[in-house]
Amino acid sequence: MNKPIIAAFSSILIILFVFLFLVLNNPGILMQNKVKSADYDKDNTLEIFSWWTAGGEAEGLSELYRLYSQSNPGVEIINATIVGGAGTNAQAVLNTRMEGNRPPDSFQVHAGPEFIKSWVKQGLLEPVTFLYEENGWMDKFSPDIIERVSYEGEIYAVPLNIHRGNLVWFNSSIFRKYKIPLPETPKEFINTMELLAENGITPLALGDKNIWPAVRLLENILIVNLGGDGYNGLWTGTTRWNSENIESVLREFLEILKYTNSDHSALTWDEAVQYVIDGKSAMISIGDFAEGYFRAEGLTLEEDFGWFPYPGSLGVFSMFSDTFALPKDVEHRENALQWLRLLGSQEGQDAFNPIKGSISPRMDSDIRYYDVYLKSAYKSYSTDRIVGSFVHGAAIDAEWEEQITEITRNLMIDSDTLKALQLLQSAADEHLE
Numbered sequence: 001m002n003k004p005i006i007a008a009f010s011s012i013l014i015i016l017f018v019f020l021f022l023v024l025n026n027p028g029i030l031m032q033n034k035v036k037s038a039d040y041d042k043d044n045t046l047e048i049f050s051w052w053t054a055g056g057e058a059e060g061l062s063e064l065y066r067l068y069s070q071s072n073p074g075v076e077i078i079n080a081t082i083v084g085g086a087g088t089n090a091q092a093v094l095n096t097r098m099e100g101n102r103p104p105d106s107f108q109v110h111a112g113p114e115f116i117k118s119w120v121k122q123g124l125l126e127p128v129t130f131l132y133e134e135n136g137w138m139d140k141f142s143p144d145i146i147e148r149v150s151y152e153g154e155i156y157a158v159p160l161n162i163h164r165g166n167l168v169w170f171n172s173s174i175f176r177k178y179k180i181p182l183p184e185t186p187k188e189f190i191n192t193m194e195l196l197a198e199n200g201i202t203p204l205a206l207g208d209k210n211i212w213p214a215v216r217l218l219e220n221i222l223i224v225n226l227g228g229d230g231y232n233g234l235w236t237g238t239t240r241w242n243s244e245n246i247e248s249v250l251r252e253f254l255e256i257l258k259y260t261n262s263d264h265s266a267l268t269w270d271e272a273v274q275y276v277i278d279g280k281s282a283m284i285s286i287g288d289f290a291e292g293y294f295r296a297e298g299l300t301l302e303e304d305f306g307w308f309p310y311p312g313s314l315g316v317f318s319m320f321s322d323t324f325a326l327p328k329d330v331e332h333r334e335n336a337l338q339w340l341r342l343l344g345s346q347e348g349q350d351a352f353n354p355i356k357g358s359i360s361p362r363m364d365s366d367i368r369y370y371d372v373y374l375k376s377a378y379k380s381y382s383t384d385r386i387v388g389s390f391v392h393g394a395a396i397d398a399e400w401e402e403q404i405t406e407i408t409r410n411l412m413i414d415s416d417t418l419k420a421l422q423l424l425q426s427a428a429d430e431h432l433e
Helices: 003-025 028-037 057-071 090-099 113-120 129-135 143-148 172-177 186-198 212-233 244-257 269-278 289-296 333-344 346-356 372-383 398-414 417-431
Strands: 045-050 076-081 106-110 157-159 167-171 202-205 281-285 305-309 316-320 322-325 385-388
Touching: 045 057, 045 090, 045 333, 057 076, 057 289, 057 333, 057 346, 106 113, 106 333, 113 322, 113 398, 129 333, 143 157, 157 333, 167 172, 167 269, 167 289, 172 305, 186 202, 186 244, 202 269, 212 244, 212 281, 212 316, 212 385, 212 398, 244 398, 244 417, 269 281, 269 289, 289 346, 316 372, 322 333, 333 346, 398 417
Parallel strands: 045 076, 045 106, 202 281, 316 385
Antiparallel strands: 106 322, 157 322, 167 281, 167 305
């Protein structure tokens, strides 16, 4: 074989290797290509951009599409989903599209500072206050939720749900077999994990391939140790990061990681939930979107799986909300408005949320459609101390969140709590100037 042919063959192998590497490390890239090749300029389409691909969330999204198609039978829906929980992969793709002036007709985004700074203040969105006025939504949605999607007197998104993050889900069969009472304090939680470990069961499932589920765990420990007011103080400067209290939090975080599965960095959040379903692990600390996944896999609440507030956080509700926004100058604006009207309606919310594993931000939802867990979430949301989840954009902007995420990633590698404290305080100082 002559040298030119060998060189060409080698180049093909290199390209193939790079392609496979990208796909294996970001499966959403295939969906990204599919979206880009879609017939975007068709006159009667609706392109919806989201990261809902796992069990429960995908079924909930499909139900919304079904309802939309009933009322808009001539509209072709382009389901532009990107694999990756919490939008970790989707965010980069969306940024590229928005910068290239090729926005989807509507896209999923977390309510709060992440949304306001990344999209609203950049002037990339059209206000949708008029939808609230024409549909009588102003007194239907929780004022707290409306505030989280508002800026300078205008509302910029339609909230679809409210999630709770400070929870633990467990395999009921394992808890029954070992007669394990539900832990209520951090000490009882450690004792529970010790008991499970002694019986050869991985106590706590973790799937932090996208890192945020580990940061979610850290957030829960912060809430327990600081309380609602102290936790909120992290984002205003009244609570110092560089303190003995936070150092204790970081040490507790590292201690709890010892009870997780050794392959946690190779798993996504839903794969970790599957470990609990399969009995490979007994528990997982993650938001209530996990309930949608459990039910999508055919499990029955209380009989097959259960939940409890993260031990020590009872009385605090760590909230976040998925919303949908309207980019400026979209190709199919009227179709997008019809989509947003559906999302804001009682019908749309009560169809979606019981499937997704979330509660509705509307105060007039029909609670009969919601299961025993979701009924408890409604009660907690009305009585508990509400705090915004920083992991899911409800407390801080994306840049600060990414800094904390990277510091957490390095802490998990080097266990250097003093360095982490200094970096966390520096990040806070930078954003609180």
